[in-house]
Amino acid sequence: MAIITTDIDLIALHLSQGKLAAIPTETVYGLAGAATDVQAVSRIYEVKGRPTFDPLIIHTHHIAALDDYIVAPSGLALELLRTYAPGPLTLLCKRKSTIPDLVTSGLPTVAVRLPSHPLCRALLQRLDTPIAAPSANPFGYISPTRAAHVQLQLGDRIDYILDGEVSSVGLESTVLEVRDGEIYVLRQGAITTEMLATHGVPVHVQTSASNPRSPGMLTHHYAPRTPLTHASAAELLDQHEADRIGYLAFEAVPEGLSAKCVCTLSPSGSLPEAARNLFHMLRQLDQMDVEIIGFEYVPDHGLGRAINDKLRRASAGRS
Secondary structure: OOEEEOOHHHHHHHHHOOOOEEEOOOOOOEEEEEOOOHHHHHHHHHHHOOOOOOOOEEEOOOHHHHOOOEOOOOHHHHHHHHHHOOOOEEEEEEEOOOOOHHHHOOOOEEEEEOOOOHHHHHHHHOOOOOEEOOEOOOOOEOOOOOHHHHHHHHOOOOOEEEOOOOOOOOOOOEEEEEEOOEEEEEEOOOOOHHHHHOOOOOEEEOOOOOOOOOOOOOOOOOEOOOOEEEOOHHHHHOOOOHHHEEEEEOOOOOOOOOHHHEEEOOOOOOHHHHHHHHHHHHHHHHOOOOOEEEEOOOOOOOHHHHHHHHHHHHOOOOO
C-alpha cells in the first residue's frame, strides 16, 4: 500500500528514477511521472486505465523551464501565463520534439501548467524535467482532493503519495488555447470566462470532443459508481424511498429527504467553497448505502459554470 509522506526529497528521487507518485496541487491531486520518460508516461496511462487518445498535462515551476519543451508562446498566450501562473491555468502550446508523442496523444500541441501549491512547486524545483500528472484517480471516476482519496483509489498501484493536505481550489485547472488572437476555453475551471474577458479579446467555450485536444473534453467524466442524476427531491421521492436517496445540494437540505444522506456544498452560498467540496462530497455520497444520487446545479456564473460542467459530465447519459 502506498506510503503517505511529506518528504519532498524522497518523492523527487522516486520520480527521477522513472517511477510514479501522487502529488498535491491547488486543483486536485495528480499522478506524476517524468514527462520525458516514455516508460513512466506509459505507466501513468496503465495505472489510471486512461485511454492513450486523451492527452496529458506537463507541469513545471517556472515559465522559463518550458523553453526546451514548447515553441515560444504568442504575446497573448504569454500574457495569460504571466497573469494566471502559477495557478489553476493550463495552456495549450506548440510542442517541441523533446516531449514524447505519448504525452500529447500524437498531437502537435502540449498542455502546460505551473501549479501554485507550495509543496508541489518545491518538488518541481528539485526535478530536471517537467512531470506529466493527470488526476490521481481511476479514469472517469471522481478526482481526488486529499491524500486519503488517492490512497483509497490507487494506493495498491503506486509507492508514495505526497501529502499536501486539502486542495484549495478543488476543481481541475482551466485549459485554454490561443488561436488567431482569440481565447478558446477547452476545459472550464477556476480561471473563469469573466476573468478572461478582461483581456479584451473574444472568449469562446469549446469543452466537448470525442477526440480531445486537451484533458477534460470527454463527455462522461468525474462520475461516482452510484447513478447520478439531475433531479428535484420530489422527482426522486416518486421512485425511491427517502433513505435510499443521496443528494448533493447547493445551500440547504431539500424537503422530504433524509438529512444524513444529503451533502450541502456551501450553506453560505459560496461558489469557491462549493468547488472545494464538490469532489469530496460526491465521494461521500458514493460511499453511502443509497441507490441513486440526485443533485441540483449551482448558480451558473463565474466559478459556478465550472462546477456545473463537472456535474453535467459526471451525470452524462443519466440526466
